[in-house]
Amino acid sequence: MSQAEFDRAAAEVKNLRKKPSDDELLKLYGLFKQATIGDNNTPRPGMLDLKGKAKWDAWERNKGKGKEAAQEEYVAFVQTLQAQ
Template structure:
């Protein structure tokens, strides 16, 4: 069964184990690209390490269509459900 984007976004919050930081960054980037589109925000300052990592992850998705980002997000969530359980 393939989840919808909205279902995937809700389900990822119920994983039995928290995904790794890399997985969380991928989720964040695909979610932002799938909902907002290309990153046009200013890059966070050098002392905002978490914000900078999130910004960079999202910025790497630049040019990816929203629909494709949503499909990739759903696929990643389904992988994480298989890996961690929901």
């Protein structure tokens, strides 16, 4: 897995034929954040920020996953979405 492959998948995800579901978008977000930043070390948003909490939780689910593993999973998931 190269950085170029990951970057290409990140660009291609914006041009999918079918709009991903909310759950798929959250999975993409969590994997992307883990691949680019690493483990989430930010406080969880307040109870009124539903969108922020959902995104925070999606990132948190990938905690402990290495950058390479997150990139590979992200690229594979984008390829799955492209095949739909």
